[in-house]
Amino acid sequence: MRMVxxxxxxxxxxxxSKEEIRFVVEGYTAGKIPDYQVSxxxxxxxxxxxxxxxxxxxxxxIAESGDQIDLSAIEGVKVDKHxxxxxxxxxxxxxxxxxASTGVPVAKMSGRGLGHTGGTIDKLESIPGFQVxxxxxxxIELVNQNKVAVVGQTTDITPADKKLYALRDVTGTVDSLxxxxxxxxxxxxxxxxxxxxxxxxxxxxxxxxxxxxxxELAHAMVxxxxxxxxxxxxxxxxxxxxxxxxxxxxxxxxxAIETLKGNGPSDLEELCLELGSQMVYLGGKAEDLxxxxxxxxxxxxxxxxLEKFKQFVAAQGGDPHVADYxxxxxxxxxxxxxVAEADGYVMNIVADHIGVAAMLLGAxxxxxxxxxxxxxxxxxxxxxxxxxxxxxxxxxxxxxxxTFNEAEKMVLEAYTIGAEQIKPTLIHQTIxx
Numbered sequence: 001m002r003m004v005x006x007x008x009x010x011x012x013x014x015x016x017s018k019e020e021i022r023f024v025v026e027g028y029t030a031g032k033i034p035d036y037q038v039s040x041x042x043x044x045x046x047x048x049x050x051x052x053x054x055x056x057x058x059x060x061x062i063a064e065s066g067d068q069i070d071l072s073a074i075e076g077v078k079v080d081k082h083x084x085x086x087x088x089x090x091x092x093x094x095x096x097x098x099x100a101s102t103g104v105p106v107a108k109m110s111g112r113g114l115g116h117t118g119g120t121i122d123k124l125e126s127i128p129g130f131q132v133x134x135x136x137x138x139x140i141e142l143v144n145q146n147k148v149a150v151v152g153q154t155t156d157i158t159p160a161d162k163k164l165y166a167l168r169d170v171t172g173t174v175d176s177l178x179x180x181x182x183x184x185x186x187x188x189x190x191x192x193x194x195x196x197x198x199x200x201x202x203x204x205x206x207x208x209x210x211x212x213x214x215x216e217l218a219h220a221m222v223x224x225x226x227x228x229x230x231x232x233x234x235x236x237x238x239x240x241x242x243x244x245x246x247x248x249x250x251x252x253x254x255x256a257i258e259t260l261k262g263n264g265p266s267d268l269e270e271l272c273l274e275l276g277s278q279m280v281y282l283g284g285k286a287e288d289l290x291x292x293x294x295x296x297x298x299x300x301x302x303x304x305x306l307e308k309f310k311q312f313v314a315a316q317g318g319d320p321h322v323a324d325y326x327x328x329x330x331x332x333x334x335x336x337x338x339v340a341e342a343d344g345y346v347m348n349i350v351a352d353h354i355g356v357a358a359m360l361l362g363a364x365x366x367x368x369x370x371x372x373x374x375x376x377x378x379x380x381x382x383x384x385x386x387x388x389x390x391x392x393x394x395x396x397x398x399x400x401x402x403t404f405n406e407a408e409k410m411v412l413e414a415y416t417i418g419a420e421q422i423k424p425t426l427i428h429q430t431i432x433x
Contacts, residue, residue, distance in 0.1 A: 001023050003037045007044055010044035010045060015054055016057075026061070050178040053227065056227040059181070059189065062158050063189040065161075066159040068192065069192035071193070072192075076283065077195060078194045079196070079283045080191060080193035081095055081198075081199065081279060082184065082198050084184070084198075086205050087239070087354055087358075091243075091271060091272055094260060095276050096148050097312050099296075100147035101299040101308040105143050105144075108120075108149070109152070109153045117359070118365070121152045125374065126330055126374045127318040127329065131318075145315070149312070150316075158186045158187050161183050178220070180217060185225060188230075189225070189228055195231040196232045196233075200214050200218040200237070201236075201239035202214035203351065204350055211428055218235075219431060222234050234430075235274050236429040237428065238426050238427075238428065241384050241424065244265040247354060247380070248376055249377065250329040250375055251377040251379065254326045277289045332377075332398035337393040338393065338395045338396075338411045342417050343388065344418050345417065345420060346382050346384050349383065350413070353411070357410035361376040362401070375398060376400065378411070381393045
């Protein structure tokens with residue numbers, strides 16, 4: 001088998017076999033196939049696409065290029081959740097204890113963030129004493145015991161994806177549907193879940209800017225998962241403005257706790273109920289999505305979801321009293337109100353600008369070496385569709401630095417205030433096959 005023949009075959013739009021795809025992935029991972037040939041191969045895929053079967057085979061080859069997590073010792077159907085990212089994406093902090101309270105095991109491996117805010121792991125480190133680095137044996141033990149544990153990713157998962165992504169980044173092939181879908185799904189399938197729920201974001205603050213592109217990606221990933229024998233469902237949700245009101249680390253933990261108490265932002269709660277209902281259904285604890293959602297609402301109302309959060313935190317060394325005393329988490333020394341410059345309705349909030357403002361305050365990492373300030377971030381006081389008067393606070397900034405000029409400028413640039421009241425749509429579509 002020669003790499004040049006496979007490049008030409010894909011250039012001609014022909015379907016590659018499982019063996020041919022494995023030859024490319026294994027050869028490139030081992031350093032036997034040079035960058036320039038894989039660049040040509042990626043460009044051929046970019047222009048000629050791949051069939052559903054090819055996409056699945058590429059995903060599995062990438063998934064099997066490194067370590068694979070074995071969660072078979074965990075009792076029950078393990079359901080994983082993945083979001084394609086956004087600003088103020090606090091869902092895992094809520095979903096993990098909420099879904100676990102129904103008896104579905106949530107064995108979540110999460111990463112650190114590079115960008116607007118920290119990742120789930122960084123956010124959990126806002127809780128005093130919380131341990132994100134625990135052994136695989138202890139991780140499995142905790143999930144069997146409490147139905148929930150969240151740990152940092154320590155194993156060498158999908159090394160082929162890391163090499164391929166770095167190459168795509170410099171060859172103009174990042175924006176290729178089969179390459180995006182296989183990159184995301186390979187990591188999920190290597191993480192040992194029995195079923196996967198996907199939150200595909202769409203809008204200005206998302207990777208997929210249009211509803212058509214998001215729908216195409218969601219369908220592609222659901223098909224890959226199902227062809228690979230892993231039950232997969234997806235939701236397409238809005239990211240034209242930040243989700244919820246908190247953007248930061250300790251601030252998002254606080255917002256997650258408020259949501260578990262039934263006092264969270266309506267959009268954040270709605271999305272968690274939608275994603276959670278798919279997780280509970282796939283986990284076999286409900287006959288359909290409606291009864292799954294009703295069960296989750298019951299767990300929020302009777303306090304069991306909040307109790308599960310406290311149990312989860314305590315089991316990993318954290319102080320469960322944070323659920324009642326937010327001041328136990330890092331607190332910012334300074335706050336600053338960004339006020340509206342006109343009367344009207346909030347017509348638009350550019351999510352990316354809000355994210356950049358949070359990063360400027362210290363809530364995120366510009367580089368891998370950057371230190372995160374867990375107390376830094378912002379609270380959105382006015383969202384799309386809400387009325388605002390001149391001089392009213394749009395956003396509260398939190399930082400351990402006394403200068404807010406750059407962040408304030410980004411926030412003001414993010415807001416459009418006008419005469420039209422817009423009602424945003426949060427859930428665009430549910431994809432079950």
